[in-house]
Amino acid sequence: MAVSTSYRLLHVNIVNSVERRHMWRCWRRLSRRQRRYVSLLVVALFLAAMFTFLMQFKQDAQRESSPSANSQFQPVSNSGIADAFRKHKLGERSISSGSTGFGSVEGRQHTSKTKPNETPKSPTLPRRIRFPGAENDRQRAVVVAFKHAWSGYRRYAWGYDHLRPLTRSGGNWLGLGLTLVDSLDTMLIMGLDKEFEEARDWVAHSLNFTANKYVNLFETTIRVLGGLLSVHHISGDRMFLDKAVDLGHRLLPAFETRTGIPLSDVNLGAGKARGPAWVGDSTTAEVSTLQLEMNQLSHVSGLAEFSRRAMNVSRSLHRLVKGWATTPAGALLPIFISPRDARPRSSAPVTLGARGDSYYEYLLKVFAQLGEPAAFMRDDFERAMQHVYEYLLRRTHHSRLTFIGELSSASQRRFSPKMDHLVCFLPGTLALAVRLGLDRRHMIVAEQLLHTCYLTYQRQPTGLAAEITHFRLDNSSTDFYVKKADSHCLLRPETVESLWYLYHLTANSTYQDWGWRIFEAIERHARVPSGGYASLSNVMDVHNVGQRDSMESFFTAETLKYLYLLFSDDQSTLNLNDFVFNSEAHPLPVLRNQDLTSLNLEIDHSVYI
Ligand SMILES: *[C@@H]1O[C@H](CO)[C@@H](O)[C@H](O)[C@H]1NC(C)=O
Ligand SMILES: *[C@@H]1O[C@H](CO)[C@@H](O)[C@H](O)[C@H]1NC(C)=O
Ligand SMILES: *[C@@H]1O[C@H](CO)[C@@H](O)[C@H](O)[C@H]1NC(C)=O
Ligand SMILES: *[C@@H]1O[C@H](CO)[C@@H](O)[C@H](O)[C@H]1NC(C)=O
Numbered sequence: 001m002a003v004s005t006s007y008r009l010l011h012v013n014i015v016n017s018v019e020r021r022h023m024w025r026c027w028r029r030l031s032r033r034q035r036r037y038v039s040l041l042v043v044a045l046f047l048a049a050m051f052t053f054l055m056q057f058k059q060d061a062q063r064e065s066s067p068s069a070n071s072q073f074q075p076v077s078n079s080g081i082a083d084a085f086r087k088h089k090l091g092e093r094s095i096s097s098g099s100t101g102f103g104s105v106e107g108r109q110h111t112s113k114t115k116p117n118e119t120p121k122s123p124t125l126p127r128r129i130r131f132p133g134a135e136n137d138r139q140r141a142v143v144v145a146f147k148h149a150w151s152g153y154r155r156y157a158w159g160y161d162h163l164r165p166l167t168r169s170g171g172n173w174l175g176l177g178l179t180l181v182d183s184l185d186t187m188l189i190m191g192l193d194k195e196f197e198e199a200r201d202w203v204a205h206s207l208n209f210t211a212n213k214y215v216n217l218f219e220t221t222i223r224v225l226g227g228l229l230s231v232h233h234i235s236g237d238r239m240f241l242d243k244a245v246d247l248g249h250r251l252l253p254a255f256e257t258r259t260g261i262p263l264s265d266v267n268l269g270a271g272k273a274r275g276p277a278w279v280g281d282s283t284t285a286e287v288s289t290l291q292l293e294m295n296q297l298s299h300v301s302g303l304a305e306f307s308r309r310a311m312n313v314s315r316s317l318h319r320l321v322k323g324w325a326t327t328p329a330g331a332l333l334p335i336f337i338s339p340r341d342a343r344p345r346s347s348a349p350v351t352l353g354a355r356g357d358s359y360y361e362y363l364l365k366v367f368a369q370l371g372e373p374a375a376f377m378r379d380d381f382e383r384a385m386q387h388v389y390e391y392l393l394r395r396t397h398h399s400r401l402t403f404i405g406e407l408s409s410a411s412q413r414r415f416s417p418k419m420d421h422l423v424c425f426l427p428g429t430l431a432l433a434v435r436l437g438l439d440r441r442h443m444i445v446a447e448q449l450l451h452t453c454y455l456t457y458q459r460q461p462t463g464l465a466a467e468i469t470h471f472r473l474d475n476s477s478t479d480f481y482v483k484k485a486d487s488h489c490l491l492r493p494e495t496v497e498s499l500w501y502l503y504h505l506t507a508n509s510t511y512q513d514w515g516w517r518i519f520e521a522i523e524r525h526a527r528v529p530s531g532g533y534a535s536l537s538n539v540m541d542v543h544n545v546g547q548r549d550s551m552e553s554f555f556t557a558e559t560l561k562y563l564y565l566l567f568s569d570d571q572s573t574l575n576l577n578d579f580v581f582n583s584e585a586h587p588l589p590v591l592r593n594q595d596l597t598s599l600n601l602e603i604d605h606s607v608y609i
Contacts, residue, residue, distance in 0.1 A: 127236045131573065133191030138516055138567040143190050145523065145533075146560050149551065150187075150195060152531025153179050159206060165532030166549040174215040174224070177207055182223050182557035184231040185586055190564055203228075204239050209250050212269040217254045217262055218286035222584040223553060225251070225293045230586035232300065241300055248297045248306050255309040259342040261316060262287055262309075281336035281345055287313050289358040289583050291366045296588045298599050307599045314366065316342050317359075318376050321383075331383040332391065333359060334410035350407040352388065353420025353468075358583045360384055361429050368436055368580045369591055370599075382438060385430070389445065391415070396471050396479040401455065402448035403471045403480075417471040424453035424494035428501030435505055435576055450502055453495045454514045456480070463521030464489045464539045482540060488548070489536045491526055493558035493585060500566040504576070515566045522559075558585035 134140040149163075157163040160170025161178035180199050187196040225247050232240035247268070254262040254273040263273040264282050275282060294310035297303075320342065321331050334348035335355035352360060363381035367374040391413060392404045404423050408414045427450035430442040456465040460482075468486035472479060496515050503511035525545045526533040533555060537546030562585060565574060579587040591599075 129234045135569045142564045163532045163551040164549045165528040165534050179553040181227040182553040186561045209268040214265040214267045217266050221290045221293050226582040226586040229296045245301050257339045260312045261339040282339050283355045284333050284335050285355050285358045292582045328413040329410040330387040332387050346411040347409050350410050353422045357422050398479045401452045401479045428498035431501045431505050450498050460539045461542045462539045466539050487538045489539045491555045496562045500562045
């Protein structure tokens with residue numbers, strides 16, 4: 001990077017000096033009057049440029065002080081569906097509430113809470129979104145939990161990907177300080193400025209992407225790139241953007257395939273990419289869960305390349321779904337797809353759980369981020385949900401619990417009544433769909449499915465849900481059971497994530513109470529006294545939960561963040577007009593029409609045919 005930049009500078013300098021000599025010769029050949037005209041012209045152009053700049057600056061300032069003023073979703077919240085829904089469901093509360101966005105936005109001066117003896121790290125912050133800090137006992141309890149998790153990580157695993165809380169050490173996977181980068185925006189949202197500043201220094205001085213090592217494209221994108229972009233947006237600190245742009249360039253080799261469908265692994269240091277040796281196919285959810293991050297990166301860097309590569313994948317998948325619709329699984333894709341010919345592997349399962357989940361999530365969320373240029377994704381989402389309801393949604397015999405099963409292969413459509421905990425993202429995404437103006441009936445499914453997700457916690461002796469639950473369609477006296485091999489719990493976020501969406505959009509405090517019970521169960525069984533929280537081996541046995549020596553980065557990035565947001569009294573401190581959360585709970589801004597021009601989106605009208 002550095003090398004090529006200095007070459008470019010050298011080149012520019014030489015060209016400039018040649019041009020300067022040439023211009024001087026021309027100037028001397030002009031008459032005095034001609035020279036005066038040219039001078040006047042230059043001055044006039046300069047004044048016009050200044051004027052345009054000032055007007056632009058003024059508009060920007062106005063936009064910042066009222067971020068939702070020209071929201072692209074204004075029409076949606078005024079539409080018949082949204083209004084009817086609001087009256088029907090929300091009572092006094094308004095969905096968009098005309099709020100000032102995510103906390104308050106500070107002006108250009110650095111009037112932060114930093115103490116006088118601390119020197120501000122970045123004196124020219126363009127803006128910083130401020131959060132009020134914990135407002136009630138439940139939120140304070142979540143902050144205490146975060147600090148406890150952080151104290152373990154800070155003491156025993158600083159700079160490592162994960163805390164190993166039982167052996168009090170650190171573990172690596174991607175080797176990118178995963179827990180630290182993933183938790184930065186959580187700290188700002190919780191008002192933990194001291195912890196944030198310390199972590200920021202680590203990112204500034206110790207995080208680099210030069211290791212000669214393969215990392216998973218999807219995980220690196222949602223956790224590291226998403227984390228950096230989100231914290232850049234919230235803090236206004238340019239250092240995070242520079243890191244994000246560096247990382248973004250190093251992810252691009254994964255897209256160098258004939259079809260543009262990326263390979264699963266990329267070597268950030270060596271600039272190479274490869275697929276998994278065992279199959280050669282890419283995972284559907286992985287190739288389709290990069291777009292929010294790449295679009296935001298293009299928006300803030302002005303480099304359209306990232307967005308172009310990622311949206312190309314979405315368009316390819318869209319074409320695929322259209323051609324695929326005649327097959328048994330309809331708009332649902334199997335979990336593997338070939339980067340060589342962009343064909344789905346029809347013998348692979350169809351699921352909204354592992355390897356399928358966030359394909360559906362990002363269909364909707366990219367539409368939430370971009371609006372009309374991603375309308376084809378909203379349409380795919382709508383069709384996919386119809387096929388989910390038709391092929392995958394069932395009710396148990398015993399108490400009519402709604403769940404989402406799987407197809408063991410796309411070509412045969414054999415139903416399997418098992419549901420990953422991961423599927424519990426769906427209620428939140430369905431609620432967001434209604435919020436964005438899609439069919440109101442999604443809300444009914446969202447409520448019913450979220451109730452089932454909650455019961456997968458509540459009906460276990462520990463109050464925590466297993467990784468996979470099997471449902472009963474026969475006339476037995478229970479609704480579901482868990483196999484021993486699936487009885488572990490990684491403290492995953494999906495259920496509390498959906499609880500937050502549903503609470504945020506309905507103000508029904510039942511969802512807060514459910515979340516509180518889940519939080520209490522986490523405290524009871526997963527807390528490690530010396531610092532941190534442990535994953536569990538068995539949620540079915542209160543006396544032998546089998547704490548595991550690992551704290552996942554999504555526990556602090558997502559689970560605790562969503563719990564904190566769920567318990568917030570003032571839900572307008574965050575609103576879905578202005579933010580879209582990526583798959584790792586990193587809030588990114590919804591892009592307005594004027595932002596979209598920087599993406600240079602090639603709106604391909606053939607996708608609508
Ligand atoms: C990148 O980080 C690693 C680990 O912190 C360090 O050993 C290495 O020297 C750094 N490389 C550069 C180019 O800064
Ligand atoms: C995506 O990129 C590939 C490779 O550059 C190209 O062949 C393909 O036509 C593109 N697909 C779409 C849908 O734009
Ligand atoms: C369940 O159904 C089977 C066959 O359909 C029947 O033989 C059995 O008696 C039923 N059991 C109960 C508890 O209803
Ligand atoms: C709140 O949500 C719960 C669970 O979905 C539901 O049983 C209850 O009726 C809801 N309350 C209101 C006032 O809508």
